[in-house]
Amino acid sequence: MGNHNIQRISRRFRFLFRGMAIAAPLLTLAYWLCFNQLPVGLRPLQPYEITDLSWFSAMLAFLASLLPLCVAVFGLLTLSRLFLLYEKGVYFSMKNVELFKCLGLALLFWVPASVFYNSLLSVIVSASNPVGERLLVVSFRYEELAFLLMGGVVILISWIMDEGRKLEDEQAHTI
């Protein structure tokens, strides 16, 4: 694949990830604002039933979702910056390595953020239940395990990228 193709596709990915980073907070806000109108299939998959939420609970749920959302937006913006470098033809610079590390960390940080968010959500949606029916659910799902593995792999790739950067640096200084 030639440089031209890499740059062309990288530009598309950059726009896609930048767009997703902008759209994600807006869609999340819209999701919680319109939560009661959503079909059951679109509601979050939880081991407990989520009934209609009051406006206050929906806003609290939105605030709780900001935690994983921030991690996701950070990851998306990192991807966008990485593809900007590829678009410029920069493949093995120190900046690439740093961005790969940031991406790996974003994937790893997603796990505690997601676990904490799901726990907080269980408290928020059940807060109005009668005493004895309120919940605190702490769950670790396959999704979190997958993110943990992906984060580890991406950080390993960042180390390999660093080796590539050293090789390119040596190549650039070979006369």
Next chain:
Amino acid sequence: MAIIVNLDVMLARRKMRSNELAQRIGITEQNLSILKTGKAKAIRFATLNAICYHLRCQPGDILEYRDDVSSDE
């Protein structure tokens, strides 16, 4: 680096300018400057061969090992 590049000395002896040598051996002036200032990490045999040919010298005239210079490797 304990390896010293004496290219500027040889250029002065042969009364040749850097840009002329760069042009003759087919590398950029920027790369020749990297070589002259000792920032190069490696030199290709082809480049060394071309430098020696155009400056009518031996590799030892260009490259020198000095024990007293600290090595970063």
